[in-house]
Amino acid sequence: MKSFESLGLSGALVQSVLQIGFETPTPIQEQAIPVLLSGNRDFVGLAQTGTGKTAAFGLPLLELTDASIRETQALVLAPTRELGLQIANDLENFSEKFKAFNIVAVYGGASISEQIRKVKKGAQIIVATPGRLIDLVDRKAINLSTVRYVVLDEADEMLNMGFKDELDKILSFTPETKQTWLFSATMPREVREIMKNYMTDPFELQVGEKNTSNANITHNYVLVHEKDKYLALKRILDDNPQIFGLIFCRTRIDTQRIAEMLMKDGYNADALHGDLTQQQRDRVMMKFRDRSLQILVATDVAARGIDVDDITHVIHLNIPDEMEFYTHRSGRTARAGKRGISIAMISRRELGKVKQIEKALKTTFTKMPIPTGEQVCQRQLLALMHKVREVKVNEDEIATFLPAVYEELQDLSKNDLIKRFASIEFNRFLDYYRNAPDLNIEDRKPGEHENERYRLGGRFFINLGKMDGMEKGDLLELIDDVTGVDGKAIGKIELKGAYSFFEAEKEKVDDILNGFKDIEYNGRQVRVELTGKAPNNSSRDYKRGKSSFMRKPGGKKGSGKKPG
Structure with missing residues (x-):
């Protein structure tokens, strides 16, 4: 060398x-x-x-x-x-x-x-x-x-x-x-x-083969129902007490929501997305760089260019549609010759995406089981014991306090002391994970439909597409802003030139159809229909204008921001 x-x-x-x-x-x-x-x-x-x-x-x-x-x-x-x-x-x-x-x-x-x-x-x-x-x-x-x-x-x-x-x-x-x-x-x-x-x-x-991933990155995926993703995410975080990681979401709304939920649940987390001011962004990045922040939840665009050493995990709460996005996301870990882990959290209908990434990057994804409540408790307990073993004892300064401590604990045996000390932290996780359900799901059974339409409400047509500057994340954000239906309820998205198709859960059908009534985007009326195929006139050529949407007079006005 x-x-x-x-x-x-x-x-x-x-x-x-x-x-x-x-x-x-x-x-x-x-x-x-x-x-x-x-x-x-x-x-x-x-x-x-x-x-x-x-x-x-x-x-x-x-x-x-x-x-x-x-x-x-x-x-x-x-x-x-x-x-x-x-x-x-x-x-x-x-x-x-x-x-x-x-x-x-x-x-x-x-x-x-x-x-x-x-x-x-x-x-x-x-x-x-x-x-x-x-x-x-x-x-x-x-x-x-x-x-x-x-x-x-x-x-x-x-x-x-x-x-x-x-x-x-x-x-x-x-x-x-x-x-x-x-x-x-x-x-x-x-x-x-x-x-x-x-x-x-x-x-x-x-250097390295074209379209190959960093050999020091271990690529895993967990199979989980969409509704259980947040619970599964917490299991993964709890099972890795020393994690220093990035969590990627598809939209700014999801990013902020997940970060707020994690902070509310006691995790040392924060969000990084395009709605933050530069001052807020700098504050978050400074905390993450000096490791006073353990978990950063980010969008693809906001996280580009992040060059932080020693990131242990990259977690994809939503697997990206573009191959380059997955490469850049996972590349935030395993830098400068170190090792790292990339975990994609997917539903069964996204298994095909994993196979595509495996083929394109010439790598292998390993299915990772979601930890059980018992496994998390054991991992947290051992992590606490490791802290006890490694803690630095300041002999001089603690000496004056020890006689009172010894007197308070003199009737407890060594085993009693260990059990009580361990229980201070252990009981919190035990209470939370007692009777915790198994979140793992099996791979697709033979004969099951690829798109899982048995649980979806059908296929929607919308007269917006790539010619309007739409990407999949933009459409998801628009649906969320207009109807209140978030990305978890949306299935497969197909972007065309002047129109698109998307699938949604059955219980969200009415919300979507009612939400898009009297909506204008780029100065023209948006049409959303529940259909099996595009209408005959759906190929109309629309001009691209300023990205905004609003309701017609008398309706509820939208945010006016371009999704994404």
């Missing part, structure tokens, strides 16, 4: 890296750094999240940047402010014993005047989110004509988040002579388009 010294880095830069605690380069670092140090060729690196990509491009970037020139020479683009701040912090740490660079992070939700002030002091390296960077360029606060190196980090995530137009605009401001380094966990068609349009004969490096 190679060392950092052997990769061609300067001695002072190597010392900075070793001081941080990096001992040997990861595969992406070992193979990318020598190529990037040449500084004369575009580069594409395909590797999973958590494999050390920041150092792979960051160390060569610092080596090639001239600290004596007070103009912007390097630009790093990241999809989220969290990832941007992490990259800027890493670059500062890498260069601490090397050279004095002015590295500036620019992102939305913070003082733009303060960021302009820092840039005008002479920022050799700018780490930016696309939206804020364009704002600063338009204000003529940043000059990209001097940029020699552009890094697109998490390129697939930026494109998934809808930043294609922004990337096109930003890259048009940079010189044609620049070198472009692109790093991505997946390689969808849109990323290939960026390579085709903005890169010349790039050196392509792939």
Whole structure:
């Protein structure tokens, strides 16, 4: 295995890296750094999240940047402010014993005047989110004509988040002579388009097989009825007392609801979603990073770019529809060579999705039983005993209090003391889990219908689809906002161009049909019908407008927010 010294880095830069605690380069670092140090060729690196990509491009970037020139020479683009701040912090740490660079992070939700002030002091390296960077360029606060190196980090995530137009605009401001380094966990068609349009004969490096998951992630699934998912989630959390994990939900409403339920039930949890202010978001992330928060419940969009070490579990309360989303979710754990666990909580009709992910990622999911109440009690009791064994005793300060303690407990034997002490914590779980039902369900029995329509109320037609900017999460959010029927009651969703189909539980049929009466979306009336097939005129071409919905005059007005 190679060392950092052997990769061609300067001695002072190597010392900075070793001081941080990096001992040997990861595969992406070992193979990318020598190529990037040449500084004369575009580069594409395909590797999973958590494999050390920041150092792979960051160390060569610092080596090639001239600290004596007070103009912007390097630009790093990241999809989220969290990832941007992490990259800027890493670059500062890498260069601490090397050279004095002015590295500036620019992102939305913070003082733009303060960021302009820092840039005008002479920022050799700018780490930016696309939206804020364009704002600063338009204000003529940043000059990209001097940029020699552009890094697109998490390129697939930026494109998934809808930043294609922004990337096109930003890259048009940079010189044609620049070198472009692109790093991505997946390689969808849109990323290939960026390579085709903005890169010349790039050196392509792939670490690990394409469309494979991190080998250090154990992929599990639990089979549970939709109505029992929250109870099963609590069992999983209670069965892992030392968990430091992420829970993913499909919508912002579900994310907030699950987080509030967990907090009410005594768990150290909080939510991260798009409805939070930047100040609230920063507070939550700070608590999660310093581990004063044990469980973070998040949406896919809000959690993109989270780079937090030592996450033990990723739990998918709803398995995502897009393969890339599952890859990015599960990639939050098992970072930097560590191991992690990804758990998908699914109903029987979602078994097919698990099989699709297995095939695409060339991995295997293991069915994991939901712990019984007795198993949870035993795990919690042993965790308490481990704390007792490992607790640090302050001999000097506790000494003066011990005589009174000994006197109070003098008539109890050793066994009595252990039983009473253990029961302080154990009784709480025993009371809760006494006579707890088994939440496990069996795999599908032969002959059962794939969509479980025996328990669904049928198939609904709605005249909204992809042409309206709809994704499955958007439609679920709209149904919830308009009718009060949440995602748990919704079955299979089929998105078409100008219309869609979805299934719902029998008892929700009337709520859905009545809820969508007199609703307008994008300035036109929404039609929802209980049907086995789309009406003949359902292919009508609708124009996409501003995303909003409302009731007609006299009806109840909706939120006016775009779901998602």
